[in-house]
Amino acid sequence: PDVPSAKINMKSLYLETTRPDDYRDRRPYKVEKLNTLWALLIIICAALLYGVAVVRFYSLPKPLDENDPQNRGEFIAARARQDLKKLEELGTRVVGSASNEKQAVELLMKTVNEIKQNASDLYEIENLVQTVSGGLVLGPSASFYDSIHNVVVKFSPRNAVSNSSLLINAHFDTVPTSPGGGDDGLMVAVMLEVLRVLSASKTLLQHTIIFLFNGAEENSLQGSHAFITQHEWAKDIKAFINLDALGNGGKEILFQSGPQHPWIAKYYTQYAVHPYANSMGEEIFQLNLIPSDTDFRIFRDFGHIPGLDLAHCLNDYVYHTEYDGMESIPDGTFQHTGDNILAIAKAIANSPELPDTSKHASGNLVFYDVLGWFIIYYSDNTGVIINLSICAVSIAVIIISLALIKHSAEVTYVELVFKLIWSLCVQSASGALATGVVVGIAFLLDSVDYSLSWFSQPWLLFGLYYCPFVFVLGMIPSLYLNSRFNILPLHFAIQLLLHSQCIMFISVAIIMTILQIRSAYVVTIAIMFYTLTVIVNWVVNIYTRPYLWLLPHLIGQILPFAFYGYLSMISNSTFIPLSGRFGADFNAEVLIAFSQTGFAMLMAGFLVPIFNLFKRTKIILSFFMLIFIIFFIIAFTSLAFPYTTATAPQRHSVYHTKRTFHAVDGSVRREDAGYYILTWDRRSPGIIKDTLAKHVTLQNADKDCSSELMCGLPHYFSGMRSFVSSGFWVDAKSPDLEGNPTLTLLSKEEIIGLQRFTFKMTGTRQTQIFIEPISGVQLINWSLPSKLPSESNKQDDAYFLMMRFGGDSVSKEFWLDFKVPEKNNGSTFNIALVGHYQDRDDKLTTEFKQFLKLFPPYAALVATQSSYERWRF
Numbered sequence: 001p002d003v004p005s006a007k008i009n010m011k012s013l014y015l016e017t018t019r020p021d022d023y024r025d026r027r028p029y030k031v032e033k034l035n036t037l038w039a040l041l042i043i044i045c046a047a048l049l050y051g052v053a054v055v056r057f058y059s060l061p062k063p064l065d066e067n068d069p070q071n072r073g074e075f076i077a078a079r080a081r082q083d084l085k086k087l088e089e090l091g092t093r094v095v096g097s098a099s100n101e102k103q104a105v106e107l108l109m110k111t112v113n114e115i116k117q118n119a120s121d122l123y124e125i126e127n128l129v130q131t132v133s134g135g136l137v138l139g140p141s142a143s144f145y146d147s148i149h150n151v152v153v154k155f156s157p158r159n160a161v162s163n164s165s166l167l168i169n170a171h172f173d174t175v176p177t178s179p180g181g182g183d184d185g186l187m188v189a190v191m192l193e194v195l196r197v198l199s200a201s202k203t204l205l206q207h208t209i210i211f212l213f214n215g216a217e218e219n220s221l222q223g224s225h226a227f228i229t230q231h232e233w234a235k236d237i238k239a240f241i242n243l244d245a246l247g248n249g250g251k252e253i254l255f256q257s258g259p260q261h262p263w264i265a266k267y268y269t270q271y272a273v274h275p276y277a278n279s280m281g282e283e284i285f286q287l288n289l290i291p292s293d294t295d296f297r298i299f300r301d302f303g304h305i306p307g308l309d310l311a312h313c314l315n316d317y318v319y320h321t322e323y324d325g326m327e328s329i330p331d332g333t334f335q336h337t338g339d340n341i342l343a344i345a346k347a348i349a350n351s352p353e354l355p356d357t358s359k360h361a362s363g364n365l366v367f368y369d370v371l372g373w374f375i376i377y378y379s380d381n382t383g384v385i386i387n388l389s390i391c392a393v394s395i396a397v398i399i400i401s402l403a404l405i406k407h408s409a410e411v412t413y414v415e416l417v418f419k420l421i422w423s424l425c426v427q428s429a430s431g432a433l434a435t436g437v438v439v440g441i442a443f444l445l446d447s448v449d450y451s452l453s454w455f456s457q458p459w460l461l462f463g464l465y466y467c468p469f470v471f472v473l474g475m476i477p478s479l480y481l482n483s484r485f486n487i488l489p490l491h492f493a494i495q496l497l498l499h500s501q502c503i504m505f506i507s508v509a510i511i512m513t514i515l516q517i518r519s520a521y522v523v524t525i526a527i528m529f530y531t532l533t534v535i536v537n538w539v540v541n542i543y544t545r546p547y548l549w550l551l552p553h554l555i556g557q558i559l560p561f562a563f564y565g566y567l568s569m570i571s572n573s574t575f576i577p578l579s580g581r582f583g584a585d586f587n588a589e590v591l592i593a594f595s596q597t598g599f600a601m602l603m604a605g606f607l608v609p610i611f612n613l614f615k616r617t618k619i620i621l622s623f624f625m626l627i628f629i630i631f632f633i634i635a636f637t638s639l640a641f642p643y644t645t646a647t648a649p650q651r652h653s654v655y656h657t658k659r660t661f662h663a664v665d666g667s668v669r670r671e672d673a674g675y676y677i678l679t680w681d682r683r684s685p686g687i688i689k690d691t692l693a694k695h696v697t698l699q700n701a702d703k704d705c706s707s708e709l710m711c712g713l714p715h716y717f718s719g720m721r722s723f724v725s726s727g728f729w730v731d732a733k734s735p736d737l738e739g740n741p742t743l744t745l746l747s748k749e750e751i752i753g754l755q756r757f758t759f760k761m762t763g764t765r766q767t768q769i770f771i772e773p774i775s776g777v778q779l780i781n782w783s784l785p786s787k788l789p790s791e792s793n794k795q796d797d798a799y800f801l802m803m804r805f806g807g808d809s810v811s812k813e814f815w816l817d818f819k820v821p822e823k824n825n826g827s828t829f830n831i832a833l834v835g836h837y838q839d840r841d842d843k844l845t846t847e848f849k850q851f852l853k854l855f856p857p858y859a860a861l862v863a864t865q866s867s868y869e870r871w872r873f
Helices: 020-025 036-058 077-088 098-117 181-199 222-230 232-236 262-271 280-286 296-301 331-349 354-360 380-409 413-447 460-481 490-514 518-539 550-556 558-581 588-604 608-613 617-634 684-692 718-726 846-852
Strands: 006-009 014-017 123-138 141-157 165-171 208-214 237-245 252-258 307-312 365-370 374-379 650-662 668-679 728-731 742-751 754-762 766-773 778-782 799-805 811-819 829-837 859-872
Touching: 036 558, 036 617, 077 098, 077 181, 077 331, 098 123, 098 141, 098 181, 123 181, 123 222, 141 181, 141 222, 165 181, 165 222, 165 331, 181 208, 181 237, 181 307, 181 331, 208 222, 208 331, 222 232, 222 296, 232 237, 237 296, 237 331, 237 354, 252 262, 252 280, 252 331, 252 365, 262 307, 262 331, 262 354, 262 365, 262 374, 280 518, 296 307, 307 331, 365 380, 365 518, 365 558, 374 380, 380 413, 380 490, 380 518, 413 460, 413 490, 413 588, 460 490, 460 588, 460 608, 460 617, 490 518, 490 608, 518 550, 518 558, 518 588, 550 558, 550 608, 558 588, 558 650, 608 617, 650 684, 650 846, 668 684, 668 718, 684 728, 742 829, 766 778, 846 859
Parallel strands: 141 799, 165 208, 165 237, 237 307, 650 859
Antiparallel strands: 123 141, 141 208, 252 307, 365 374, 650 668, 668 728, 742 754, 754 811, 766 799, 766 829, 778 811, 829 859
């Protein structure tokens, strides 16, 4: 239709009507767009920036030469590697095994004694072996330990005027089959070298350092609990540094600190030679998204002392497998970790806060490193001020920008606000739809059993999830800008889309800040840099130029883009391998896909709208869709098979189990044996069926859950109960066990409303007991060395008890008190005794060995012989 009474305003290049009531008749503003090659250049620059982030993520320091005189008093990676080699040569070090309780202890004591002989006269070194028994409750399970061993070293300045101590902790025990090179032998070796360097120093520290080499971490953190609650040196410890691993190699990341003691994290931020830290990791860890725990929890909850939690998180593929060896750990990892721990330990051991840390308990710290170059930190209260201030300034800048656009484009405030609302709706809808499309793709791949295609090849995530996200995020605004709804000059219309993106980020940042989520800084950074570039465009007076305003905008996106690329590397390197042990019932595909949308929005949110300034915008965006189609096809080919032998194996745990079920009168009502197969990831059930079903008869592992205590299965940890529904049972001949665990009723005493049962248990070095009171009966007390787990933490109305024996004896007497109804004439409770034989790989039956060969070559197997015996009393 014709536009009545139209006039051309050459200053603003804007087609404007003189009748405000025929707003709907305005035509889209036409402008000559930039050459498409400029868009290609931006994409190439973005790829190069991401490459910088990748390089910085993997960068490690050069190992120092021991023979260089300038390196005296420095951490030497080669010496630490030799310490790890000696430890790893002992083999698997499971609690209760000779390699853990004797050989490893002797090796550590010998090494420390050698260090003592070459120590400076400024220091006194005491070392001893702690043999200890006790118990604790963690979540749904009670954990008991008997005669486990810790090696403890007290490194004190002579004539010290203070007893205040810093604790440094790592564990030398391992899980079955694993040599423990990364978890946690590397950290043990680092501690030995730090002790070696400090002991030869001519500089006096102000405070004592306690080195705890704990021998029972892999079984509910027993070693650290034994030390911090029972050792005489523990009372003087005021702070700690916990060293652990969630992988093999790479950099150690500071992911937990405090709590409520920002001063200790400040020492890391000020003295770490190679900073690699992120407080976001602490919040993620507290959401229980990581299926692991560390001794940090014990020192915090039982020792009530502040500390730092550092761990290697790269290459979680081999964590807790036979492939966790030192050969895959580069020398740079030793140097990186050693330099940091040595510097931080010195700083804290000289800190004025250590004697009375309670005076410095005030909030938490927000901290993050910027591509490993430097670290930024501030208190959580300061973080609130920073977040809200940046959001407020950004809102003000957007308002001023709207006023300037109104003046330059010669539109009314009502029209401009209306266009901003439209832009906000378009941008929000684009983000929501893009996220929905990506999550939908994830559900689709999972539904056809092609999930985890990126497991060993993370580059597939770019095509599968980033590209469709960018396509949808860009296509909807592109259609909008070419519609009749856009009556602004193109560069102003795009600026409104960018303002809308900023408003979305502001909303997220404010909500996160109100919810006291310290990770709000991640979004605030994007807001800050965008706001700065808008201000720069004002200052140099180019915000009205159709193209020139783009230059400051793009420059302002360089650091945020690289930073978010770096964060995505940290996140993906952690959670992608972790998806291999989330369990078959957990849809890891959706979790990973959803996380990619967050990083894609942060990296592309302020870039995708500017593609509309270039010719052939839809072709540019369609290029991303083409990449997605190619990658989507690849996901269904052998190129995207998730697993590889040794480097990215699929985990399987197999328990060759003998089961015995007793009736009330003690007679055996049922007896059988078989293989319990525990599946660890989303694709495990399908692969088990494809590879094993042709050779054996697979039964669902939960077939006995309705009738038997804890499903009649030999759970090693309480968390294994949640894996049963996706597991399998295969009937087999009985394992060759050296003596079955036994449970003998010594006495039964009855008082009004109370029954006490006294037992003698003879088990294995790794024993579990399950107790299930009959309906109406309550377990109210026991003689075991810990309190009862809370009723809310019970699993299947049963109590889970873990027992570990480090000495020669594997027997224990204990009593259980039950509160029973007055007219209870029947049974009181069910009880099951589970024994594991985890240091007897050479005793596996021939039939079991043949069965294990049925698994594919890319499988990482943990094969265990077990027994399960149940009674009813």
